[in-house]
Amino acid sequence: MLFNSFEFLLFFPVVTLIYFLLPHKFRWFHLLAASCLFYMFFVPIYILILIFTIVIDYIAGIAIENSSGARKKWFLILSLAANIGVLGFFKYYNFFALNINGFFHVTNIKGHVNLLDIILPIGLSFHTFQAMSYNIEIYRGNQKAERHFGIYSLYVMFYPQLVAGPIERPQNMLHQFHERKYFNWTDVREGLKIMLWGLFKKVVISDRLALIDNNIFDKPHQYTGIPLLLGAVFFAFQLYCDFSGYSDIALGSARVMGYDLMLNFNRPFVSKSISEVWRRWHISLSTWLNDYLFTPTVTSLRNWGSGAIVIGLMLTFFVSGFWHGAGWKFIVWGLILGVAIIYEFFTRKWRKKLFKKLPKWLGDSLSVLLTFCFFAFSCVFCRAHDIKDSIYIVTHFFTGWGQTLSYTGFKAMVTAIGGNDLIFGAFNLGIGVLLIIILELLQSRMQGNNPGTVVAGKPLVVRWGFYLAMAVSVVLLGAFNQQEFFYFQF
Amino acid sequence: MNKNIRNALVFAVILVATLYAVQYAVDALYKRRATDKYAKLLNHQLDPEIMIFGSSNAIKHFSPAIIKNVTGSSAYNMGYDGMFFMQYYPLMQEHLKYEKNCKMVVIACNPYLGKDWIVMVPHFFYAWLNNPDIYRSFHEIDPARMFKARYIPGYKLTLLAKPFYWGMVYRKPEDTANGYEPVLEHGNEFNDFIKPFREPIDPYVYSLHKSIVSAISAKGIKVVLVMSPILDKGRELILNADSVIATYRSLEDTAKNIYFLDYSKDSLSTDKKYFRNYTHLNKRGAEIFSTTLSADLLRIKNK
Numbered sequence: 011m012l013f014n015s016f017e018f019l020l021f022f023p024v025v026t027l028i029y030f031l032l033p034h035k036f037r038w039f040h041l042l043a044a045s046c047l048f049y050m051f052f053v054p055i056y057i058l059i060l061i062f063t064i065v066i067d068y069i070a071g072i073a074i075e076n077s078s079g080a081r082k083k084w085f086l087i088l089s090l091a092a093n094i095g096v097l098g099f100f101k102y103y104n105f106f107a108l109n110i111n112g113f114f115h116v117t118n119i120k121g122h123v124n125l126l127d128i129i130l131p132i133g134l135s136f137h138t139f140q141a142m143s144y145n146i147e148i149y150r151g152n153q154k155a156e157r158h159f160g161i162y163s164l165y166v167m168f169y170p171q172l173v174a175g176p177i178e179r180p181q182n183m184l185h186q187f188h189e190r191k192y193f194n195w196t197d198v199r200e201g202l203k204i205m206l207w208g209l210f211k212k213v214v215i216s217d218r219l220a221l222i223d224n225n226i227f228d229k230p231h232q233y234t235g236i237p238l239l240l241g242a243v244f245f246a247f248q249l250y251c252d253f254s255g256y257s258d259i260a261l262g263s264a265r266v267m268g269y270d271l272m273l274n275f276n277r278p279f280v281s282k283s284i285s286e287v288w289r290r291w292h293i294s295l296s297t298w299l300n301d302y303l304f305t306p307t308v309t310s311l312r313n314w315g316s317g318a319i320v321i322g323l324m325l326t327f328f329v330s331g332f333w334h335g336a337g338w339k340f341i342v343w344g345l346i347l348g349v350a351i352i353y354e355f356f357t358r359k360w361r362k363k364l365f366k367k368l369p370k371w372l373g374d375s376l377s378v379l380l381t382f383c384f385f386a387f388s389c390v391f392c393r394a395h396d397i398k399d400s401i402y403i404v405t406h407f408f409t410g411w412g413q414t415l416s417y418t419g420f421k422a423m424v425t426a427i428g429g430n431d432l433i434f435g436a437f438n439l440g441i442g443v444l445l446i447i448i449l450e451l452l453q454s455r456m457q458g459n460n461p462g463t464v465v466a467g468k469p470l471v472v473r474w475g476f477y478l479a480m481a482v483s484v485v486l487l488g489a490f491n492q493q494e495f496f497y498f499q500f
Numbered sequence: 501m502n503k504n505i506r507n508a509l510v511f512a513v514i515l516v517a518t519l520y521a522v523q524y525a526v527d528a529l530y531k532r533r534a535t536d537k538y539a540k541l542l543n544h545q546l547d548p549e550i551m552i553f554g555s556s557n558a559i560k561h562f563s564p565a566i567i568k569n570v571t572g573s574s575a576y577n578m579g580y581d582g583m584f585f586m587q588y589y590p591l592m593q594e595h596l597k598y599e600k601n602c603k604m605v606v607i608a609c610n611p612y613l614g615k616d617w618i619v620m621v622p623h624f625f626y627a628w629l630n631n632p633d634i635y636r637s638f639h640e641i642d643p644a645r646m647f648k649a650r651y652i653p654g655y656k657l658t659l660l661a662k663p664f665y666w667g668m669v670y671r672k673p674e675d676t677a678n679g680y681e682p683v684l685e686h687g688n689e690f691n692d693f694i695k696p697f698r699e700p701i702d703p704y705v706y707s708l709h710k711s712i713v714s715a716i717s718a719k720g721i722k723v724v725l726v727m728s729p730i731l732d733k734g735r736e737l738i739l740n741a742d743s744v745i746a747t748y749r750s751l752e753d754t755a756k757n758i759y760f761l762d763y764s765k766d767s768l769s770t771d772k773k774y775f776r777n778y779t780h781l782n783k784r785g786a787e788i789f790s791t792t793l794s795a796d797l798l799r800i801k802n803k
């Protein structure tokens with residue numbers, strides 16, 4: 011079930027209402043059943059895969075807690091292997107098979123690995139990482155194993171964050187399922203506001219920008235220069251609004267029922283460095299990678315000095331890229347970001363000196379601009395169909411400008427990005443730019459992800475007018491084509 | 501009443517009222533789209549002597565200008581790509597309700613007589629979902645969506661095509677071809693990979709045909725069912741082409757003044773140069789066909 015679907019509009023209030031009407035002891039069951047239903051709207055049979063990993067992780071968690079020494083380690087390895095094995099099979103089998111076949115072809119070795127007709131179960135990457143963090147935290151002694159099978163299942167199946175995160179930690183979530191939640195108007199009100207803001211970002215901004223991006227990225231060779239740059243910039247915003255919009259709906263819907271999920275995005279486009287972007291973008295994944303991959307790697311290689319940082323960063327961003335998708339373009343995307351952060355690490359003193367010579371406002375603005383440009387550039391690898399297209403796009407950013415800047419060239423560009431429709435192209439382009447400005451203006455006045463903070467303290471008419479405008483915009487300007495969330499593919 | 505509940509209710513009422521108001525305004529603007537042929541029909545502004553209904557083989561094959569030249573009767577082509585019978589059935593009903601000049605209704609027969617299809621260009625019709633005939637037919641095609649579009653405030657606004665808002669205010673150039681949109685001669689779309697298949701013949705869709713031809717005939721208007729030329733190779737792909745044609749032909753016996761003209765094996769059918777694909781003529785073929793058809797329509801008109 012998609013958050014931006016009519017089904018969810020019915021599902022959410024019904025589930026929430028029943029939740030509050032039920033006695034506390036039955037609520038876990040109700041939420042678990044609702045979460046299963048939510049998941050089964052996609053491909054029902056795939057719920058069996060989740061059940062398989064849930065059973066293994068639940069048993070492994072208790073086994074890890076009850077054992078020690080090598081035995082404890084083996085239980086952890088077993089659980090990690092089960093999770094990675096399931097993810098590897100469904101997400102990466104065909105990728106490896108294709109590459110092995112490619113290798114056979116290039117080296118003239120006779121052999122062929124059959125491809126499988128499998129679809130990646132939606133949200134499996136998120137589910138797997140959340141399940142892995144549970145057993146790692148038990149292994150580290152930071153978390154007690156959950157004895158209640160239903161509550162454990164709910165921890166990894168909770169519908170708001172089931173298919174696209176945030177990738178929660180057991181310390182933050184498990185205890186919340188045991189606590190008695192009372193109906194609280196403040197939570198309901200604030201949760202609904204956050205959901206509305208998420209929906210606005212998703213259907214009004216992201217899906218609208220997607221209408222332009224799709225025309226550019228689907229046929230990049232038809233363009234040079236400005237439209238390619240425009241596509242890269244718009245895609246960065248599209249991706250941000252898509253995923254942060256999803257996260258906000260997740261956070262808001264959980265908040266209505268009294269659950270606190272972690273903030274997953276914190277205005278990444280005001281970052282002054284790529285490393286800061288990764289502290290503000292998909293925070294639940296970046297902290298996961300930091301806690302379970304980067305820090306252990308650097309700690310184990312601490313005798314290598316700066317080399318440990320380089321290896322740690324490259325490994326982390328390789329995994330991050332590969333986690334995002336089974337394709338070389340995602341690996342390249344991850345590695346580009348890894349190299350950028352290594353560059354930032356080694357040049358931090360030099361850059362600090364340089365920027366000290368500039369007025370603060372100029373230094374800050376330049377840092378934000380350069381960071382955004384680099385991030386948008388890297389995102390091309392994430393969105394383009396393959397590395398070949400990505401290279402074409404990034405190598406043609408600055409060609410053919412003269413042509414596009416002429417009246418006829420500009421008109422041709424707008425027509426092309428409107429799917430051979432000048433008016434549609436101009437409309438989407440105008441609305442797209444306007445929406446990005448609105449987004450940044452609102453976010454600059456917003457605390458966290460709650461749009462209520464923009465109009466807090468204002469008269470009732472202003473506050474209600476603001477929410478009403480946002481709700482009506484969702485209906486009127488939303489590109490409701492049931493476009494899936496971009497991050498679902500991860 | 502608890503203040504929070506009262507506030508929530510008041511806000512919900514304001515939201516629903518706003519959505520209704522916006523929807524009403526959008527509908528009103530859309531109904532005034534004078535250049536859209538369906539708006540013209542549903543606003544009762546089209547009343548030619550010969551009205552042509554059908555899907556792509558209507559819009560691409562029947563030239564109202566040629567028909568007028570040969571028969572001396574004004575003609576209008578209401579065809580639309582992919583619009584199947586269950587969708588233009590209520591349009592025919594609506595036309596019957598108001599027409600005063602119509603002497604002949606031409607129905608372009610589609611080999612597809614099935615029920616499973618989609619509503620084409622639904623945004624052209626959302627403003628008229630309160631019309632019971634339109635709603636009933638559209639609901640039969642896409643029940644869930646049409647129900648929500650009619651009864652849930654704001655829902656149909658979410659379904660509108662993306663350029664919709666421009667479409668409301670932007671006036672397209674006046675349609676000088678009376679709804680006729682032939683396809684160009686260059687380029688073709690012959691798909692060699694199509695495997696032979698059987699077209700469905702749904703009893704319900706057939707009963708709708710019977711019902712509408714009877715209703716038209718009852719008003720003293722002649723009904724001409726036309727099977728356009730099909731490239732011979734394309735005809736071979738439709739395994740039950742003869743049954744489809746026999747089904748249409750059987751409608752002749754439904755009431756008086758119903759004629760079935762079968763051009764599926766016309767002389768054009770042997771020559772690929774007149775076709776865009778197996779079942780659609782190009783402009784050159786359409787103009788030759790329209791001339792032949794017009795002569796037959798003149799003969800029927802004079803009966």
